[in-house]
Amino acid sequence: MGIFGDIWRMTMIRVIKDKKYNFTSVFNDRTGEYLRGIDRDDDPFQAEYPHLIDIGVMSFCQHGSSGLCMKAGIKCYQDGLHLRGENMTLDNFKKIIDWSKGRMFEAALGGRGDVDMHENFEEILAYSRANGIVPNFTTSGLGMTPEKAAICKTYCGAVAVSMYSRLSDTIPELALRRVHNSDNRKIYKSEEDIPVKFTLGNIDENCMWNAPEYKIDGLSYSWDELHHMYYSDEPQEYEFYRVYNEKQDPNYTMKAIKMLLDAGVKTNIHYVLSNTTIDEALIRLKYNGFPKGINAIVFLLHKPVGLGTEEDVLKVDDPRVAEFFELVDKGNFPFKIGFDSCSIPAVLKWSKHIDTCSIDTCEGSRFSMYITSDMKALPCSFDNQNQKYAVQLSDEVTIEDSWNSPEFELFRNSLRNSCPNCPKRELCMGGCPLERSIVLCDEKEKDLYEL
DSSP: OHHHHHHHHHTOEEEEEETTTTEEEEEETTTOOEEEOTTSSSOOSOOSSOSEEEEEEEOOOHHHHHTHHHHTTOOOTTOTTTOOOOOOOHHHHHHHHHHHTTTOSEEEEEESSOGGGSTTHHHHHHHHHHTTOEEEEEEOSTTOOHHHHHHHHHHOSOEEEEOOTTSOSOOOEEEEEEOOOGGGOOOBOSGGGOSSOOSHHHHOTTOOTTOSOEEETTEEEOHHHHHHHHHOSSOBOEEEEEEOOTTSOOOHHHHHHHHHHHTTOOEEEEEEEOTTTHHHHHHHHHTTOSOTTOSEEEEEEOOSSTTOOGGGSOOTTOHHHHHHHHHHHHOOOSSEEEEOGGGHHHHHHHOSSOOGGGOOOOOBTTTEEEEOTTOEEESOGGGTTTOTTOEEOOSSSOHHHHHTSHHHHHHHHHHHHSSTTOTTHHHHTTSOSSOGGGOOOOOTTOOOOOO
């Protein structure tokens, strides 16, 4: 095919024609651009087969089982602290791909643990790609190596790194130093006056933002107290500095991001927004404190599932949420910003500049599904513990069978019937059917359909 074949491979456009619901979808496997229903005026409600399957190839999390995540304050919905199973076999993964080739575009690989630590990591990626399905996955970065990053470059559309500054091998002592020399004593009234500015440009990504405490002149202060001291309107007699333990390794999250970027992988960050993480998100957005060179940051809402708790769920009347979306709306970031579909009610409420054509509300049971490591099909991965809508796959029960099952249809009913009188209904569909507490909406027309 010569040069034209090379161009075709570089810009591979895949097409799926949905005969049952009469629409066409296209996918660019180089850029990840996805257009649905290009041959009709309205957005179709569902497809005859999922266009994306979230495949839980992992069932053991090295982080979670060690207690490291909990110690760091990370409350994962997969609950790797208490739950442990066998990873998906390569044969079962191949079965999923064989069922789906020519019918779906992407495989989002995940589960309970880092996909790049699966015993058949490369084989999984290679088999997916060889059958015309683009693999993507999310990792903590713990097990990432330059060799694995090179494998990702060969097969993956993109790789996302879960960014939690609280998870760090380096725990610097972020400190304030009193100015004791009376001759040089100053009162610093603003950030610009401080000799060593307390901004992310100075403390960089290795800062342990949510360490339990910080030492100042031998006294312990919490992060909230430290934050208040710096951002208080009252003059402060402190200059800010940092101390690192050189014997400790650099932050593995940042190391993984660098490895992926150095390998030429399209690298995203997944950042969970919760009651305890939104302050850090605000600061990082204000001061451009995310790693340079990333493609996008995707913000995900905290869910009270697994180790997740209701107390960490953001509330619709929290002023920080409005401030967050105000910052996002201002733009001017060197990276793209995206949201999970669970965030759509919040996006519609606060964002003033969002292109509604870019909004995709919950696609579970409509255009996507989740498959557990032991081959249970679910409309959404957040049902992976209760498994209220689970369908066990087998040689006799295929993905298509589960897709057309009463369990999946019941899930769709919530999206069909929620908030029937709301003018935003077509864009939102009531938000998450599984976890109503995360639906950040206070519209008077809010009328969620109960399953």
